[in-house]
Every structure is written in structure tokens, then in C-alpha cells.
Amino acid sequence: xxxxxxxxxxxxxxxVCHGGRALALTDLQLVxxxxxxxxxxxxxxxxxxxxxxxxxxxxxxxxxPRVYAPQGVWNEQAEEDAFHGWLTKxxxxxxxxxxxxxxxxxxxxxxxxxxxNFRQYLAKARERSESQNLYKRLSAMLRSEPEQFRCFxxxxxxxxxxxxLAGWEEPETFGGSDERLxxxxxxxxxxxxxxxxxxxxxxxxxxxxxxxxxxxxALLSALQACLSLTLMMRALQSRFQLDDPAPExxxxxxxxxxxxxxxxxxRETATAILIELSGRQTKIMLARDEGRAITNIAEELGCAAxxxxxxxxxxxxxxxxxVVSDDDLAPMVKKVIDLVYEPGEDP
Amino acid sequence: MTAECPSITELTAxxxxxxxxxxxxCCPRCRTLRRVLPEAETPAAGAAGEGQAPAATAPPAxxxxxxxxxxxxxxxxxxxxxxxPDDYGARVVPLSTEVAYAxxxxxxxxxxxxxxxxxxxxxxxxxxxxEQLAEELVELDDSFSELVERMYTAFTTASPPLKEAPTGPxxxxxxxxRRRFQAASREHVANWWRRGETVLAAATLSDxxxxxxxxxxxxxxxxxxxxxxxxxxRNRLDRAAVPARELARLLxxxxxxxxxxxxxxxxxxxxxxTRPSLPQAQVLARRRAGRIPAQRRPQADPYVEELxxxxxxx
Numbered sequence: 001x002x003x004x005x006x007x008x009x010x011x012x013x014x015x016v017c018h019g020g021r022a023l024a025l026t027d028l029q030l031v032x033x034x035x036x037x038x039x040x041x042x043x044x045x046x047x048x049x050x051x052x053x054x055x056x057x058x059x060x061x062x063x064x065p066r067v068y069a070p071q072g073v074w075n076e077q078a079e080e081d082a083f084h085g086w087l088t089k090x091x092x093x094x095x096x097x098x099x100x101x102x103x104x105x106x107x108x109x110x111x112x113x114x115x116x117n118f119r120q121y122l123a124k125a126r127e128r129s130e131s132q133n134l135y136k137r138l139s140a141m142l143r144s145e146p147e148q149f150r151c152f153x154x155x156x157x158x159x160x161x162x163x164x165l166a167g168w169e170e171p172e173t174f175g176g177s178d179e180r181l182x183x184x185x186x187x188x189x190x191x192x193x194x195x196x197x198x199x200x201x202x203x204x205x206x207x208x209x210x211x212x213x214x215x216x217x218a219l220l221s222a223l224q225a226c227l228s229l230t231l232m233m234r235a236l237q238s239r240f241q242l243d244d245p246a247p248e249x250x251x252x253x254x255x256x257x258x259x260x261x262x263x264x265x266x267r268e269t270a271t272a273i274l275i276e277l278s279g280r281q282t283k284i285m286l287a288r289d290e291g292r293a294i295t296n297i298a299e300e301l302g303c304a305a306x307x308x309x310x311x312x313x314x315x316x317x318x319x320x321x322x323v324v325s326d327d328d329l330a331p332m333v334k335k336v337i338d339l340v341y342e343p344g345e346d347p
Numbered sequence: 348m349t350a351e352c353p354s355i356t357e358l359t360a361x362x363x364x365x366x367x368x369x370x371x372x373c374c375p376r377c378r379t380l381r382r383v384l385p386e387a388e389t390p391a392a393g394a395a396g397e398g399q400a401p402a403a404t405a406p407p408a409x410x411x412x413x414x415x416x417x418x419x420x421x422x423x424x425x426x427x428x429x430x431x432p433d434d435y436g437a438r439v440v441p442l443s444t445e446v447a448y449a450x451x452x453x454x455x456x457x458x459x460x461x462x463x464x465x466x467x468x469x470x471x472x473x474x475x476x477x478e479q480l481a482e483e484l485v486e487l488d489d490s491f492s493e494l495v496e497r498m499y500t501a502f503t504t505a506s507p508p509l510k511e512a513p514t515g516p517x518x519x520x521x522x523x524x525r526r527r528f529q530a531a532s533r534e535h536v537a538n539w540w541r542r543g544e545t546v547l548a549a550a551t552l553s554d555x556x557x558x559x560x561x562x563x564x565x566x567x568x569x570x571x572x573x574x575x576x577x578x579x580x581r582n583r584l585d586r587a588a589v590p591a592r593e594l595a596r597l598l599x600x601x602x603x604x605x606x607x608x609x610x611x612x613x614x615x616x617x618x619x620x621t622r623p624s625l626p627q628a629q630v631l632a633r634r635r636a637g638r639i640p641a642q643r644r645p646q647a648d649p650y651v652e653e654l655x656x657x658x659x660x661x
Contacts, residue, residue: 038484058355095462098462105421109422111354111356115356186525187518187522187523190522282375307531
């Protein structure tokens with residue numbers, strides 16, 4: 001839907017109005033609502049209105065990638081569903097609303113934090129929903145790559161079979177704690193997480209197959225013991241913060257890994273990326289583009305060189321959320337830089 | 348997005364407040380977004396002053412309480428567990444809602460405690476001024492606050508993590524991505540620790556000045572004359588020779604905020620240049636003899652009060 005139409009619609013359905021103007025929460029109300037909610041009261045109307053307003057702003061700006069939408073398309077129903085999901089699952093069930101209220105120093109800060117939380121929720125909801133697909137692919141990968149993986153102990157249910165590396169002789173099965181398994185999974189370092197471009201509408205993996213293979217191989221090597229599919233999933237869940245897969249998903253044969261979409265390198269995507277970057281990350285990206293050294297940037301920003309590197313990595317993660325593969329990163333960085341330097345009237 | 352950048356609502360407002368204009372001058376991200384995003388309707392606000400929250404009047408910090416910690420310039424409050432509180436500040440352990448990144452030095456708090464799951468970052472502890480503890484959110488039960496203290500002791504004495512504590516998995520390698528998360532968290536909370544650390548770590552006013560100078564890289568221009576500097580170097584402060592506003596200018600330039608902790612150090616420095624009057628000397632003698640309880644506090648000094656009123660909030 002075009003952003004103008006969306007803006008019009010949201011103006012009519014998505015806002016709580018009073019005398020034709022939107023109501024704004026005051027600092028005093030914020031303090032009162034924070035205490036009221038902690039005492040166990042339900043969600044007050046004025047807070048519901050403020051949250052709906054925050055979600056409406058995120059929609060109105062029209063910079064949300066299509067892949068964040070539950071069905072791959074943003075329309076009135078999708079927006080209602082997304083708001084409802086955020087409100088019930090993240091804000092109420094997980095208690096994020098109380099956390100936002102605890103963190104906000106004033107009403108303006110609350111608005112800022114709520115917008116940020118909603119965007120994060122949409123991005124994360126997408127990633128979590130993809131976990132099912134990942135587990136199916138893992139099962140298929142283990143079965144279809146005998147040169148790499150071997151089943152050392154059979155079982156009726158696929159999730160109970162124990163897998164190791166193909167070259168092993170009489171390996172043990174892993175008998176350690178979940179904590180040890182999860183610690184090893186984190187200890188393997190970074191993996192390129194698969195993301196979707198702005199035009200993608202299909203479900204797909206969290207990790208591309210080569211990265212998934214690298215992760216499982218490294219995990220088995222580190223533990224020097226066979227793992228069941230259930231344990232592999234636990235490691236993936238902890239490391240990549242995924243949902244539990246439905247048990248029936250494991251019994252199904254693999255459907256071919258659906259793949260992805262092309263990235264849409266347009267102004268909308270560049271703006272969406274800029275919204276998610278911090279001011280400092282933007283400055284670092286611009287300075288690096290000018291060829292400046294990290295130490296030099298650190299000096300100018302008054303922080304450690306390690307911080308500049310970390311911020312650069314975090315900024316790349318934001319870019320990765322919006323492109324199909326790492327090949328698209330550099331062109332997308334250029335697109336965002338062009339947007340920043342685009343001639344225009346000063347605000 | 349960082350706490351320093353404004354929300355999209357503020358960025359797309361028709362009229363920009365002055366503070367935001369200054370931000371746009373130095374932030375290419377926000378300047379670009381202001382240019383490319385459509386203008387938003389401005390929400391109706393109440394009459395001036397109508398909806399302002401009253402100044403924070405938090406109760407004294409108690410061990411085991413979770414407080415919202417504030418710092419000037421940050422719009423976000425930092426929830427943290429208080430321990431080792433005293434009249435001037437407290438050691439705190441910050442709470443993070445990013446529980447997926449918890450390590451074996453993060454104590455996991457269930458949803459029932461705060462209303463949301465959180466990780467107490469024992470490895471990220473710090474000290475804050477009493478004035479930064481803005482609001483008590485909840486109080487943890489004794490067993491839990493004891494666990495936090497035992498974790499802290501284990502951490503600071505390089506002992507192994509507590510087996511009985513609910514934590515995340517340990518970090519086994521240097522490439523564990525949680526190390527990057529920890530570096531970012533450490534830098535984030537340093538914004539809250541920085542305002543108080545100079546004063547809380549100092550035993551005298553001259554320590555405060557020395558540490559402030561080290562941080563500033565020398566004397567700020569036109570902020571102090573020789574007479575004042577010589578006095579301060581010896582931790583002496585003559586109220587007749589150094590007006591409170593002059594000292595406030597120096598401390599302000601060194602970014603030392605007002606606090607009870609600073610007030611105590613200034614009072615000490617003033618006392619070092621003043622011979623006690625006869626009645627005062629008698630009071631001191633009685634106190635030494637145990638006839639007056641030592642904890643009775645002296646009356647507020649008008650010089651100190653004036654000085655603190657001139658300094659920025661922590």
C-alpha cells in the first residue's frame with residue numbers, strides 16, 4: 001500500500017483523538033501509570049492509546065520492510081495483527097511495558113522507547129517464525145550429507161537419533177549439561193545470519209546452509225561427542241534466540257529450502273536502515289567511507305577504538321537485516337551514504 | 348538508535364525545540380531523517396507545567412532495593428539493584444532486559460520480581476551518587492539480595508561463579524559474541540557511573556579537583572586564579588577568599604555535579620582553614636569524650652548550600 005493511503009487510513013483508525021487532535025501522555029501521567037501498572041492494574045486506556053499511537057507512527061512512516069509483515073504484505077489487517085501481537089505477547093505477557101515505563105525518564109523518552117521496541121518486536125517476530133524451517137533443514141542436511149555427518153545411534157523418532165562427524169570411530173554421546181552445550185554454542189563465535197531484502201515475502205532460513213553446516217560441524221568438533229537433533233536444536237535456540245519448534249515439524253520430510261528474494265535497493269530501504277542506526281553508528285559509517293582510521297574516529301568521538309569497531313559491527317548487523325546476502329552490503333551502505341549526502345533543504 | 352537521538356515523533360514534529368536544533372547540527376542521521384520523513388501531526392500537550400512530574404523524592408537507598416538510576420543528559424533510566432548504600436551513594440548492579448545474552452556472571456531474575464525477566468549484570472557493577480537514585484521500583488527479598496552480594500564478592504575476588512545461582516552459560520572462548528555485547532553494555536552504563544565516580548572515590552576536595560583536572564587534561568581557561576589553586580592543592584578552602592560562585596565555576600568546568608558527597612568534602616576543606624570557635628571546640632571535646640553521639644550531623648553551611656545550588660544536577 002502506498003504510504004499516503006496508509007497514512008490516511010491510520011489517521012482514521014489508528015489514533016485516539018480528542019477534539020480532532022491526538023492526546024499526548026504527560027510526564028506526570030507517566031509516573032502515575034508506572035506505579036499503577038506495578039500494583040497490578042490492567043492496561044489503562046491512556047497508555048493503550050499512547051502505544052497505539054507509537055505503532056501508528058512506525059506504520060505511517062512507511063519504512064517497514066514487507067518481510068516484517070505476518071503474510072509478507074502490509075495492509076490494515078496486518079497492521080492490526082502486528083499491534084495486537086506486540087501488545088499481548090511482548091508488552092503484556094513478557095512484561096516489556098513495565099520495563100519501558102521503568103526506563104523512561106519522561107513521556108518523550110517513553111515514546112522513543114516504545115517506537116524502538118515495536119520495530120524490534122517486528123524484526124524479531126520474523127526471525128522467530130523462521131525457526132521451524134531451520135529445524136527441518138537441519139534434519140535434512142544431516143541425512144543428505146553422509147560425507148560430513150553420520151548417524152551413530154538410530155531411533156524411531158528423528159529428534160532422538162544421535163549424529164556425529166562422518167570420520168569418527170565409536171564416539172560417545174553427549175552427556176553434559178544444557179549449560180555446557182549452550183556455552184559451547186556461544187563460544188563458536190560469529191555466524192552470518194540470513195536476512196531478507198525489502199521485497200522478500202517467503203519464509204526462509206535463519207542460517208544459510210553453509211553457515212548451518214559450519215555451526216553444527218564446529219559444535220560437534222568442540223564437544224567431541226554425538227548430539228541428538230533435539231540437543232542441536234537447543235544449541236541453536238540458545239545461540240540465535242529461536243522459538244521451540246512444534247514436534248510435528250521434526251517428523252516431516254524436508255521441503256526444499258525456500259529462498260529468498262532479491263534486495264530492493266531503494267530510498268525506502270535506506271531510510272529504514274537509517275532509522276535503525278544510532279547517531280554514532282551513522283557518523284562512524286560516514287567516517288569509514290571517507291577512509292579514516294578507527295583510532296582517528298575514536299579520538300574524535302571520545303571513545304575507545306574497540307568501541308568504534310563494535311559500533312561498526314552493530315551497524316553492519318542493521319544492514320544485514322535489510323539485505324539478502326553479504327554481497328549486497330557494500331551497495332546498500334553506499335545507498336545510505338548517498339541519502340545522507342543527498343542535496344536538500346536544511347531542516 | 349541511542350538515547351541521545353530523539354524519537355521519530357520529535358524528529359518529524361512541525362516545530363523543533365531549541366535543544367533538538369542543536370542535536371541536528373551535529374547528527375547526520377537525525378538531520379537526514381528530518382529531511383526525508385514526512386511531517387507528523389504534533390500531539391496535543393497539556394498547558395505549560397500541567398503535566399510535569401514532581402521532582403524525584405526517592406526514599407533513602409536500601410540494600411536489596413531496585414532503583415531507577417538517572418543521569419543528566421540521558422532520557423533513559425537505568426534499573427539497578429542497590430547494595431552497599433550509604434549517605435552519599437551506593438554500589439549498584441545494573442539490570443538488563445537482554446537475558447538471552449546472560450553469562451555465568453549474570454544473575455537471572457524471573458518475571459515475578461520486576462514484572463519482566465531481567466539479568467543482573469554483576470560484572471558491570473558501579474557506584475552512583477545518592478542523588479542519582481531517583482525512584483525505588485521494587486524491593487528484592489533478603490535471600491535474593493544476599494545472592495547478588497555473594498555473586499559480587501565472588502566476582503571481585505576472582506572466585507568461581509556460584510553454582511546455586513540462576514545464570515546464563517559461561518563464556519568459553521574469546522570469540523563468544525556475548526563479549527561484544529558486554530563491551531557495549533559496559534560503555535552504556537559508564538554514562539551513569541561517570542558523574543559520581545570522581546567524587547565518590549575522593550577522600551578530599553583536592554582529590555576531586557585533581558581527578559577532574561586529569562580528565563579535563565589541565566586547568567580550564569579562566570576558571571580559577573592562583574590563590575584558589577594553591578589553597579585547593581592543600582585541601583584548604585578559605586570562604587572569605589574564595590567565593591562559592593568562583594569555586595562553582597571551576598567545579599562546573601570540571602563537570603563535577605552537585606551532591607551530598609561533594610558537600611561533605613567542601614565542608615571538610617572549609618573546616619581545615621577555620622579554627623573552631625570556643626563553643627564549637629567544647630562540642631568537639633564533648634563528642635570526643637563520648638558525651639554527644641558522633642552521628643549527630645552539623646548544621647548545613649550556607650557556603651556549601653550556595654555552592655551546591657550553583658552546580659548542575661548529577
